[in-house]
Amino acid sequence: xxxxxxxxxxxxxxxxxxxxxxxxxxxxxxxxxxxxxxxxxxxxxxxxxxxxxxxxxxxxxxxxxxxxxxxxxxxxxxxxxxxxxxxxxxxxxxxxxxxxxxxxxxxxxxxxxxxxxxxxxxxxxxxxxxxxxxxxxxxxxxxxxxxxxxxxxxxxxxxxxxxxxxxxxxxxxxxxxxxxxxxxxxxxxxxxxxxxxxxxxxxxxxxxxxxxxxxxxxxxxxxxxxxxxxxxxxxxxxxxxxxxxxxxxxxxxxxxxxxxxxxxxxxxxxxxxxxxxxxxxxxxxxxxxxxxxxxxxxxxxxxxxxxxxxxxxxxxxxxxxxxxxxxxxxxxxxxxxxxxxxxxxxxxxxxxxxxxxxxxxxxxxxxxxxxxxxxxxxxxxxxxxxxxxxxxxxxxxxxxxxxxxxxxxxxxxxxxxxxxx
Amino acid sequence: xxxxxxxxxxxxxxxxxxxxxxxxxxxxxxxxxxxxxxxxxxxxxxxxxxxxxxxxxxxxxxxxxxxxxxxxxxxxxxxxxxxxxxxxxxxxxxxxxxxxxxxxxxxxxxxxxxxxxxxxxxxxxxxxxxxxxxxxxxxxxxxxxxxxxxxxxxxxxxxxxxxxxxxxxxxxxxxxxxxxxxxxxxxxxxxxxxxxxxxxxxxxxxxxxxxxxxxxxxxxxxxxxxxxxxxxxxxxxxxxxxxxxxxxxxxxxxxxxxxxxxxxxxxxxxxxxxxxxxxxxxxxxxxxxxxxxxxxxxxxxxxxxxxxxxxxxxxxxxxxxxxxxxxxxxxxxxxxxxxxxxxxxxxxxxxxxxxxxxxxxxxxxxxxxxxxxxxxxxxxxxxxxxxxxxxxxxxxxxxxxxxxxxxxxxxxxxxxxxxxxxxxxxxxxx
Numbered sequence: 064x065x066x067x068x069x070x071x072x073x074x075x076x077x078x079x080x081x082x083x084x085x086x087x088x089x090x091x092x093x094x095x096x097x098x099x100x101x102x103x104x105x106x107x108x109x110x111x112x113x114x115x116x117x118x119x120x121x122x123x124x125x126x127x128x129x130x131x132x133x134x135x136x137x138x139x140x141x142x143x144x145x146x147x148x149x150x151x152x153x154x155x156x157x158x159x160x161x162x163x164x165x166x167x168x169x170x171x172x173x174x175x176x177x178x179x180x181x182x183x184x185x186x187x188x189x190x191x192x193x194x195x196x197x198x199x200x201x202x203x204x205x206x207x208x209x210x211x212x213x214x215x216x217x218x219x220x221x222x223x224x225x226x227x228x229x230x231x232x233x234x235x236x237x238x239x240x241x242x243x244x245x246x247x248x249x250x251x252x253x254x255x256x257x258x259x260x261x262x263x264x265x266x267x268x269x270x271x272x273x274x275x276x277x278x279x280x281x282x283x284x285x286x287x288x289x290x291x292x293x294x295x296x297x298x299x300x301x302x303x304x305x306x307x308x309x310x311x312x313x314x315x316x317x318x319x320x321x322x323x324x325x326x327x328x329x330x331x332x333x334x335x336x337x338x339x340x341x342x343x344x345x346x347x348x349x350x351x352x353x354x355x356x357x358x359x360x361x362x363x364x365x366x367x368x369x370x371x372x373x374x375x376x377x378x379x380x381x382x383x384x385x386x387x388x389x390x391x392x393x394x395x396x397x398x399x400x401x402x403x404x405x406x407x408x409x410x411x412x413x414x415x416x417x418x419x420x421x422x423x424x425x426x427x428x429x430x431x432x433x434x435x436x437x438x439x440x441x442x443x444x445x446x447x448x449x450x451x452x453x454x455x456x457x458x459x460x461x462x463x464x465x466x467x468x469x470x471x472x473x474x475x476x477x478x479x480x481x482x483x484x
Numbered sequence: 485x486x487x488x489x490x491x492x493x494x495x496x497x498x499x500x501x502x503x504x505x506x507x508x509x510x511x512x513x514x515x516x517x518x519x520x521x522x523x524x525x526x527x528x529x530x531x532x533x534x535x536x537x538x539x540x541x542x543x544x545x546x547x548x549x550x551x552x553x554x555x556x557x558x559x560x561x562x563x564x565x566x567x568x569x570x571x572x573x574x575x576x577x578x579x580x581x582x583x584x585x586x587x588x589x590x591x592x593x594x595x596x597x598x599x600x601x602x603x604x605x606x607x608x609x610x611x612x613x614x615x616x617x618x619x620x621x622x623x624x625x626x627x628x629x630x631x632x633x634x635x636x637x638x639x640x641x642x643x644x645x646x647x648x649x650x651x652x653x654x655x656x657x658x659x660x661x662x663x664x665x666x667x668x669x670x671x672x673x674x675x676x677x678x679x680x681x682x683x684x685x686x687x688x689x690x691x692x693x694x695x696x697x698x699x700x701x702x703x704x705x706x707x708x709x710x711x712x713x714x715x716x717x718x719x720x721x722x723x724x725x726x727x728x729x730x731x732x733x734x735x736x737x738x739x740x741x742x743x744x745x746x747x748x749x750x751x752x753x754x755x756x757x758x759x760x761x762x763x764x765x766x767x768x769x770x771x772x773x774x775x776x777x778x779x780x781x782x783x784x785x786x787x788x789x790x791x792x793x794x795x796x797x798x799x800x801x802x803x804x805x806x807x808x809x810x811x812x813x814x815x816x817x818x819x820x821x822x823x824x825x826x827x828x829x830x831x832x833x834x835x836x837x838x839x840x841x842x843x844x845x846x847x848x849x850x851x852x853x854x855x856x857x858x859x860x861x862x863x864x865x866x867x868x869x870x871x872x873x874x875x876x877x878x879x880x881x882x883x884x885x886x887x888x889x890x891x892x893x894x895x896x897x898x899x900x901x902x903x904x905x906x907x908x909x910x911x912x913x914x
Binding site for chain 2: 107108132161165169170171174177180181182184185186188189192193194196197198201202203206207208210211213214215216217218219220221222223224225228231235238241242258259260261262263264265266267268323324325326327328329334337340399454455456457458
């Protein structure tokens, strides 16, 4: 039998809040953070809404020497890493020398930084390009900067599978734990809205052009008309149960019980998409049956075709209205690789508190989807959550978390605060 | 922990796009010839730059069988990857019809993804930088695939192999090419796939990449003698020379390969990565973390340092790297560091960032196949600080069973892999 992977800490930087407590409170309130883009002038683009982390002021959290060499999303990632390690009660200096690895997912790297340097190059010439460009933009930047900030010298990883990466990073971290690594800091913080990145999002044709924040991103709704991008995400401290016990870890949010990734056949092949198979394989990996899943955190793409594929997968797996389904990302927008990582954090909090957070702004769910879509906080005992994610081009990932109170292969006893009040 | 699992990953196919050599056979011929493929940049006017050289691929996508639509859609890095994957799949002799797509995956490595196309599109939508923004709709409709380079792995998954298992792009800077193959081996060993198309690609020779390395003086300024500019371990070395290319392998679970009678190049016997947590671009001279990665990779492979027949060095030719690496070899291999031959193929094909780790794995697999090791070109004045046997100028013939290859990159990442010949490690069907 394989060792359990437990989550012992989390760091959240999200449009819905700084820190997991603020994020959870805002999410339960159904307080959407989608609004007009403020980080640049979006007036000349057809889509002008985003989920920004409005209250994040880098100078409040980071030494000034780090600011010139980092993109905005790297600054958020560094702060999330600080909070995750603190939450886990970890002082990396007291752990074995190569005891902590770092795995992050990225979609486009420090793209705002990269755009600025492209402008310097093309307008002013090569000698005006920043000495930091060689590492501030590239996709591994968060992994490297987090490793350096905390002295984490274990295995490094950085994955690019668009949004699915938020789950794939956790899957890779779990693989490292199974190979004997005691601890891995993993997840994704991603996706700062910036002018050049916005052009790339617009080019997909899947971005919402609706100007009303309450109507712009409505997955599974009869009027689903695209997505709204956002920024932020979550980093989790993952440990083998053995290592967590050995260091006397104060808490377990839950277990990372199952994971799987699949890829879609090419469009027009006549073969079905593989989101369903990813979900099934993740449940198999967790040794759980569909009937044991208490809630699904949906990918919730927000376009009619993609929503239909996900709804059909859920219907096939669970039956019509067979499981509560939620998409709290309707409050944040889609945070690139950060989104699914944040969903995992939110799911773990939901398990702990015994409340399913809501999907907002869904006025008229499409009846054909036959989903039990949770549109107001629902209090119910929760032991197991399935999180789904898809990346542009055919990436599907699924991850199963089980809470501390799940019967059977339970983790060690939890503090009483984990019970719902 | 690697040997605790029953399943083992072996290389059964190799495909190459490299400077001076398209295809695995010409690639090996180039490496053992000791010729260099570094030259003055031809793909754009590099006159305003400090370093104006690169090792470029003479790559004609039409001649390589890509359709006009594919050529329009794919960044050069994706084109390299698809062409190399086709060769690797053909070389493996694998019968796709006999396989379940769900058991096939893809992992590709790349440090900078589709950067060349992104820069071109930036120039289009900004009137060559004069004005932001002329019109967002001037950009190509598939711009998002350049923005998020997981698309490169997707292209390979769809092209020939029809992978419907785990597909991903690994982007850990200059160790991507090692880390991608290490990850693919993990997925096979953990039972998540039976066949992985795995490797790495890079096409970074564009103004922004050249400028960013100029800014930190990492690349060589010896523009007057481009064919001799990449001089790893030489006293006169002045930095690396940018390269490009791809190497893509077919990796299979060993029993799977043996059952179908495949010819095995090598087994991925051990792999490890560590971070120096020191500096995004700087290295401490002691090489401690690289030595640790080597130690763990050897332990996974259950291989004693004295059994290593050849070390394929990172050998980038920067002042700090070659010293750092020499220290790491001494620390991890002990006295054997002074006995084993070590060489850097970057002396011939430059440093193709995320791709080079896979090109170097290919060099190692071919060294095992041919019982020969490529030289370090341009090594005429040994650096007293780099006092090991770096196989200067000329290839050597000798029995090669166990090989160590290492990589070091921005972010502080250090990776090491041990490859073993098909007969080296035994097993139920050997």
